Amino acid sequence: MPVMTYRDALTQALREELQRDDRVFLMGEEVAQYNGAYKVSKGLLDEFGPMRIVDTPITELGFAGVGVGAAMVGLRPIVEFMTWNFALLALDEVVNAAAKMLYMSGGQFKMPMVFRGPNGAALQLAAQHSQAWESWLAHIPGLKVLTPGTPADAKGLLKSAIRDDNPVVFLEGEMLYNTKGEVPEGEHVVPIGVAELKREGDHCSLITHGKMVLVAMKVADDLAKEGINIDVVDLRTVRPMDVEAISRSVQKTNRAVVLEEGWEICGMGSQVVDFIQRECFDDLDAPVLRVHQEEVPMPYAKNLERAAKPDAAKAVKAIKKVMYLD
C-alpha cells in the first residue's frame, strides 16, 4: 500500500472526487493559483481549471454563503477555510444556513457541501489561532463533523463527506499535513459515524479523535513498555458519534480516559463521558478522566504553550490513575 502524507491523501481524495462528479468544485482563499495555503489543492487548478478550483476574496462569510447557494441549486461545493479560526466569521452560514436548510425548507433543499480546513493548535500561533472548534460545531443538529487523524482516514472520510447530501464539517490540522501513513489506492471510502480501534489492549480505553490520535498512539507505546496495554478508540467522526464502539471498548476494559485537543468545559470529551456513564455504568471500575487543553487562551510563549496542551505524559498519568496505579 502506498505511503503518503495526510496532505497528499487529501489531495488525492479531492482529485478523485472532482474527476468522479463534475458538480463538485473547490473554493476558498488561495486554493487555486497559490495551490492552497497548505498545498492541499496542489495541481488541481491546472487539472480542473478556474471554474472548479476557485480563488475567493478574504471574506469567509461571503464565500461560505456562496457555497450554500451553490449547494441549493444542485452543485456540490467544497469550501476551504484557511483555518477554522478564520471560519468563526462564517458560522452564520454554517450554522444558520447550511445546517438548517433541509429542515426549514421542508426537505426541498439538500445541502451536499463540505466545509474543510485545519483545526486546533499548531505551534506558537497564539491565542486567537490555536483553537479546537469541534465541540462548537458538533453541538449543531444538521451538521456532521469529521476529524480524521491519519492519512488513510483523511482520504476515506473526505470522499464520504463530498458524497454526503448533508453539510459536513471536515476538520484537518496543520500539524497533521506532514504526517505519513499507508493509504489505500482508488476507491477507499471510510463511512461517516464509524470509529476505529487503532490499538487493542485490555487495561484501559483511551478515546480520542483528530490530531490527538497520534498522541494516543505514543501513549499506547509508552504504556506498553510498562506492561500496560490500552485500547485506542479513534472516533474519526464526532457527530454522529459511534457510541457502540465506545461501549464495546469500555465494557471490555472497565476504565476510560478521553483525550482531546480542546478545553474542558463542554468539550467533546464531556459528551463521550456522558455516553459512557449511560451505557457502561455497571462496567466502570473508576471514574472516567479527561485530558484536554488547560483552561486558558493558548499562550504564545513556547514553554507555556507546551504546558497548556494535552500531551502523552498527561494522558499516561490519567490512565495510571484510573487503573489505581498511582
Added chain:
Amino acid sequence: MATKVVMEALSPTMEEGRLVKWNKSEGDQIKTGDVLAEVETDKAVMELVARGDGVLRKRLANEGDASPVGTLLAVIAAPDENIDSIVGSAGAGATAGSAQAAQAGGAPTQSGAPNQAVAETKEAPAKSPVPQAPKQSQGEASTPPQQKSGGPSGAAPSPPPRPAPRPPAGPSAAKGNGASHPAAGTDGRRRSSPLARRLASDRGIQLGSIQGTGPGGRIVKRDIENAKAAGTAAGRSAAAERLATEGDFKDVALTQIRKTIAKRLTESNGPIPTFFLTAEFDATRAAEMRKQLAEMGDEYKASFNDIVIKAVALALAEHPEVNAHWLGDKIRQFNRIHVAMAVAIEDGLITPVLFDADRMTLWDISAKARDLAGRARERKLMPEEYTGSTFSVSNLGMFGIDQFTAIINPPEAGILAIGGVEEKPIVVDGQLEIRQRMRVTMSCDHRVIDGATGAKFLQTVRRYIENPLSLLI
C-alpha cells in the same frame, strides 16, 4: 568530589528521556557545561550537559535506553576517586539523582550560570510525536514559525527534582496499600465501583467482607478478583446464599446515633472500632460434667471448646444484636447461628463453621468440630465449610494461654477469645476455695455492639458455662 549525571527534566512535561547518543566516552576529561549526551524528550532532542568537572568514570545507561527523570546515567569524578558506592547505588539512584539535580540547580558552578536551563539544540521532526508544520507554506500568514535552536530560556529555574519514581507496577499487581485506606468512606458508607458491585453480586461475594484498595477505601475490580483468588468465591457463594435466605435475618436501619457512633469510632480506632470485654467464668461444674461425660464412654466426650461453642451458640440465640454483620449502610442481625472456630494450621489459621450451632447437640458439635479441625489441618476443607459464619470463637487454652484478644473477622461484629481452664483460689461465700476458672475476652465492633450489649451477652454465656447441664437439654 564525584558528580552524578542524572536524567534531567528537560521539558516541563518530561517524565522520562531516551538517551539517543553518548558524546563522551568513559575516561574522557569533562568540564562543566560539556555536552555529555543527547536525550530525546517527549518533544525534542536535547543536550544533557555536565554539572561538574572531572573524568567520565562510568556510563550506566546505553544508547537507546529510556530512563525516568532522576535516574543515574553516569558518574564524573577524579581519576583516582572511589566511585563504587555511587555506582552501586544506581538501582536506588533515583533519590540520589534527584538530590543531585537539586544540588546542581542550586549550587554555583564554574560556568557561573547556576540556574540556566539547558539549551534546546534542535527539534527532532521525524521522532517528535507532533509533526512539523508544512514547509511549503512559508510566507503564509498562518504558517507556524519553524522553531530554531532556542537560546537558553533565560533565567528559567531548573524544574524541581521529582520524587523518586516508583518501580513500574504491572497492571494486575494489586498494590499493597490497602492498609493505608480506611475500609469505608468517612461517612461510614462502604464505597465501591459500579463494576465491583456487579462482580460481587454475580459471584455472591459480600462487599462487606472485602477491604477496598482504591482511593478512600473504594472497593474496585481487583479487590473482588483478589477475594476470588483467595479461593473463597465458591464458598462465599454458597455461604452467602445461606446467609441471604429471606426470613433468616433482620436488617436494622442505622439510626442517626448509630451512624455517628460508627463514624466517630472508625475515625478513632481504624476501620473496625474494636473494644474488649474480659470476664472470668467459673468452669468447675463444666469440668465436672466433662469428666462424667468422659466416663460414660468415648461417644459422650466433649472438650471445653465444644462446651464454649454450645454456650456461645445458645447465648447468640438470645442476643441477635451480637449475632450480626456490619454492612456499611446497615446492620444485619441473623436469626440463624453459624459459629466459626479458629483452627491453627501449619502456616496460618482457618475458621471452619458450625452451621446452626444452636440447634446441634453438644455431641454433634464435638464430632463436627473434631472432623472440621482434622480436615482443616489436612487442608481438605471445602470453601463453603469455612465461610458464612455469623460469629467466631478462638481458643488458645490448649497452648497455656490465660487470656488474649482476638481479631474480628469482618463483617462479623464480634469474636470470643477463650483462655485455658486452670485452678485458682477464689473467695466463695466468704470462704477461700480452689475452683476451675476460665477467662474469656470478647472483641466487639463498636459500630454494632455497645459495651452494655456485649456485657449482657457475656452474662448469658456465663450462665450457660456455669450451669452446664442447660447445654445438654
